[in-house]
Amino acid sequence: MDHALVVIDDTETHRALLAEAGQLARDTDAKLTVLAWITPDQADETADSLEVIEQVEGTSYGEPDSNSAARQFAQQFADDVFESDDDSIEFTADGIVIEDGDRADEIIAAAERLDCDHIFLVGRQRSPTGKAIFGDVAQRILLNFDGTVTLKMD
Template sequence: MDRALVVIDDTESHRQLLAEAAAFAQADGADLVAFAWTTPEAAEERIDALEWVEKVERTTYEETDPDAMTRQFAREFVDDVIGDDGDVRIETVIAEDGDLDDAILSAADRLDCDHVFLVGRKRSPTGKAIFGDVAQRILLNFDGLVTVRMR
């Protein structure tokens, strides 16, 4: 493994996945890229919430750009999970839910990643045969190793 992409979100499963990916990367001497994403709708909700808080608290937040907010979340998440490690690159994207797999594959290809770590959803016994959604598409379309941690 030379460079790994780990998809992060603010859940305990993603926290554990990031810690595991960082351990693998460190053991192999590989670079690690944390990939954070948001949807346009979620970004708009965050901005609306900040604007409401600004009015109530009579304060101003410096950053309301959705990409910058996502980048800030990712940096804080990475620092909280594995420490203040400047060696972890942060990549962010604003993507529709249906486009997330394409965004992950594009970033992995652009950054020359040879391993992708992501969290999958638990399924019923029948559904376990098909990972579904993003995890399935990454498994089928990524030309490298894929580690899926089930929620």
Template sequence: MNCGLVVVDQTEAHRDLLREAAEHASGADAEIVLLTLMSEERYESDIETLESIGSVENVSYDSSAVLDAAANEASDTAREILPDEIGFKSIAKAIDDDERAHAVLDTATDQGCDHIYVLGRHRSPTGKALFGDVAQQIVLNFDGYVTLSTN
């Protein structure tokens, strides 16, 4: 692995996924790209919140501040989890929910990643992994390794 893309959120399952990617990256001297995906609805809501705060404080915020904040939050998590020798960068994107798989695949390609780490849904009572549509699209369409966790 030269570069791994980890789809992150602020949940313990995503932190565990990042820890797993860190183990692989440290053994391969690879870099990690953290991708935070934000729904368009949340993005618009956060922009409205910033605009209302800005009007009270008499300050203007750029709409990119919302994505920057999400990327910074992912970077803070990475600094807590990743060993110092692992290089990383954080990217945040606002997307429609039906574009999640495409956003992951496009980012992996754009960043030159050869491995993707993503959460699936869960396991059935019989132990069968249930991936969900997004994870399935990533597995079927990525020309590289995909690690799925069902935590």
């Protein structure tokens, strides 16, 4: 493993996954990127909130990057997970804005853009029928990513 991508959300299962991936990356001297994703609606809400804050404070945060809210969440989440670690775990935070139907493709594209050879993600328990009808992000990543995938079930 040279560069790992950990896809996170705000759950205890994701915290545990990130802690495990961080220790593994540290022990193998691999790069670690923590990736959070948000929907376009969440990105718009963040931009609207910043605009209101700018008006109240009389400040300017500049033109918001659509991915910045997700990147900031990834940074804060990882800082929180790694704060009690005795040995520092170095990581880079990244964020993407994706539609629900594009999650697997966008995660794979982010891993390829960052030159990652390992993806860590949390999967959900689904029946075979549910997977066939609704698709499964974890399954699509397992089948389509040209690297190692570690899946922790929620």
